Amino acid sequence: MLKLLALVGFTLSLSQFSFSAEKLVLTGSSTVAPLLGEIAKRFEKSHNDVRVDVQTGGSSRGIADTRQGVADIGMVSRALKPSEKDLTAFTVAMDGIGMIVHSSNPIEKLTQEQILNIYKGKVKSWKNVGGPDKSVTVVNKAEGRSTLELFLKHFQLKPYEIKASVIIGDNEQGIKTVAGNPNAIGYVSIGAAEFSISQGVNIKLLPLNGIVSSTENVRNGRFPLSRPLNLVAKGEVSGLKKQFIEFAKSSEVSDLVRDQYFVSVEQ
Amino acid sequence: MGDKLFSILVHLSVLVIALVFFAIVGDVAIKGFTAIQWDFIFTEPSRSGREGGVGPILVSTFLLLGICLSIVISLGLGTAIYLNEFTFHKSKFSKIIELSLDILAGVPSIVFGLFGNVLFCKILGLGFSILSGGLTLACMALPLFIRTAQSSLRGIPSEYRSGSKALGFSKATTLIKVTLPVAIPGIIAGLILSIGRAMAETAALIFTSGYVDRMPSSLLDSGRALSVHIYDLSMNISGGDLNAYRSAFLLIIGLLFINFSASTIIKKTLRVEN
Numbered sequence: 001m002l003k004l005l006a007l008v009g010f011t012l013s014l015s016q017f018s019f020s021a022e023k024l025v026l027t028g029s030s031t032v033a034p035l036l037g038e039i040a041k042r043f044e045k046s047h048n049d050v051r052v053d054v055q056t057g058g059s060s061r062g063i064a065d066t067r068q069g070v071a072d073i074g075m076v077s078r079a080l081k082p083s084e085k086d087l088t089a090f091t092v093a094m095d096g097i098g099m100i101v102h103s104s105n106p107i108e109k110l111t112q113e114q115i116l117n118i119y120k121g122k123v124k125s126w127k128n129v130g131g132p133d134k135s136v137t138v139v140n141k142a143e144g145r146s147t148l149e150l151f152l153k154h155f156q157l158k159p160y161e162i163k164a165s166v167i168i169g170d171n172e173q174g175i176k177t178v179a180g181n182p183n184a185i186g187y188v189s190i191g192a193a194e195f196s197i198s199q200g201v202n203i204k205l206l207p208l209n210g211i212v213s214s215t216e217n218v219r220n221g222r223f224p225l226s227r228p229l230n231l232v233a234k235g236e237v238s239g240l241k242k243q244f245i246e247f248a249k250s251s252e253v254s255d256l257v258r259d260q261y262f263v264s265v266e267q
Numbered sequence: 268m269g270d271k272l273f274s275i276l277v278h279l280s281v282l283v284i285a286l287v288f289f290a291i292v293g294d295v296a297i298k299g300f301t302a303i304q305w306d307f308i309f310t311e312p313s314r315s316g317r318e319g320g321v322g323p324i325l326v327s328t329f330l331l332l333g334i335c336l337s338i339v340i341s342l343g344l345g346t347a348i349y350l351n352e353f354t355f356h357k358s359k360f361s362k363i364i365e366l367s368l369d370i371l372a373g374v375p376s377i378v379f380g381l382f383g384n385v386l387f388c389k390i391l392g393l394g395f396s397i398l399s400g401g402l403t404l405a406c407m408a409l410p411l412f413i414r415t416a417q418s419s420l421r422g423i424p425s426e427y428r429s430g431s432k433a434l435g436f437s438k439a440t441t442l443i444k445v446t447l448p449v450a451i452p453g454i455i456a457g458l459i460l461s462i463g464r465a466m467a468e469t470a471a472l473i474f475t476s477g478y479v480d481r482m483p484s485s486l487l488d489s490g491r492a493l494s495v496h497i498y499d500l501s502m503n504i505s506g507g508d509l510n511a512y513r514s515a516f517l518l519i520i521g522l523l524f525i526n527f528s529a530s531t532i533i534k535k536t537l538r539v540e541n
Contacts (some may be wrong), residue, residue, distance in 0.1 A: 025394070025395070030503050031503075033478060033503075034315035034316075034499075034503065034504055035315075037315060037478070037479075037480065038314070038315060041481075051481075053395060053477065053479045053488075053489045054478060054479060055395055055477045055478045055479070055489065056473060056478045056499075056503075057473065057474060070388075070389065169502065170502045170503040171503060171505070172501065172502050172503050172504060172505055172507070173502040173503075175505070176501075176502075191505075192505040195505045195506060196505055196506075199506065259314060260315065261505060
């Protein structure tokens with residue numbers, strides 16, 4: 001019992017400790033969160049009495065939390081929709097989405113039509129698109145993920161049209177799912193896929209519309225399926241919020257952007 | 268013939284379970300232990316956890332566990348004692364409580380996460396904080412703990428209580444000197460299950476204690492739990508696998524250590540009080 005009281009006392013005394021630093025809260029896209037976490041740390045170093053807390057949970061959450069005021073800044077890994085024009089977006093980096101298959105898969109390219117048919121469940125075997133006689137494992141992203149929304153938009157698909165075998169959440173999970181299944185096809189962030197390939201993970205990137213899936217082609221704007229990684233804020237942006245957003249867009253953090261395998265947008 | 272077959276089947280199932288256990292622990296131990304250094308336990312993570320250690324994350328994890336356990340033990344033990352010693356266990360009221368506990372014990376953890384996010388983070392205004400996370404964990408672990416503690420109290424023969432009453436002991440004395448000491452093994456088991464559930468939790472913590480991997484300076488700071496860190500490194504961070512294995516190895520060591528020390532501490536304090 002004494003120990004219990006001591007523990008309660010300890011916790012209470014700890015909560016007295018919170019110092020009154022100015023605090024910024026960011027929530028949203030799990031793709032963007034690790035990058036912003038690092039940017040936040042660098043920002044804190046040059047701004048002593050500021051704390052920047054970065055939370056995760058997906059782009060939709062970033063939008064909702066920013067609207068409700070739970071978060072000061074949201075992280076959204078796509079362009080804003082017309083219905084979201086109450087928020088202002090600031091692009092901090094670019095990312096491309098590429099189709100990946102297992103490295104043992106002999107397929108070197110798929111047409112737009114073929115990818116569409118695979119995801120609609122009309123093509124069930126790799127044989128029908130020039131591969132071996134193995135059934136296709138379709139890996140799709142979960143609802144609320146902006147990678148899914150971009151994929152749907154690019155291929156002009158409706159969510160219910162997709163016949164998925166596996167539903168995944170984060171990027172790395174997609175890479176691991178495809179690397180572990182020779183018959184799988186999926187779509188993930190190109191930067192993350194390039195890094196995994198360089199580390200010997202068993203996946204390969206397929207070109208899209210004849211254009212090689214590479215961060216280089218995302219940078220020069222030739223790649224058709226790319227997205228901005230945005231910070232979003234409600235109303236007029238001023239003070240600390242403005243300082244942080246400008247810092248995140250500046251060349252001071254472009255090494256951090258490259259370190260997360262994204263494409264930096266030089267100002 | 269039938270006996271032999273049965274014995275083979277029983278041995279086979281033990282073997283399968285043991286194999287699964289050793290495969291998991293072995294995989295984590297080999298991949299995690301090979302490259303682990305003392306630094307890893309004390310330093311801050313860098314490059315989103317690909318490099319550096321887990322110092323702040325360990326601190327957050329222990330704080331979360333501390334809050335969770337202090338509430339689970341006090342409220343949980345109280346409820347279990349009430350249900351078993353202070354009310355007739357077939358009464359309607361205790362039936363309702365027991366039913367709701369059983370339902371709560373089966374609720375997926377993400378539901379607790381969303382509930383905790385709404386109640387503690389938003390309505391009570393605690394925000395993304397270790398306090399919110401610990402309270403959410405407590406809500407999750409309470410049903411499990413209460414039910415195990417209660418069933419171990421119920422297993423005590425009523426003669427013990429009658430005998431104590433016959434000697435003129437008060438209800439409180441009976442509880443402290445007779446019933447609780449006998450029930451202790453079951454209560455420890457419940458506690459260890461609760462610790463396991465709390466330490467392994469990811470879904471309920473991402474939306475309550477949050478994702479910040481900085482050293483917490485108060486319980487109102489957001490802090491990343493070890494399990495959340497492992498999940499993020501393996502599922503979201505390309506190139507985070509090695510540190511994910513190291514963290515998982517630490518988590519297993521931590522669980523073993525806490526289980527062991529929890530049971531010894533409780534056993535010792537009880538002997539002293541006796």
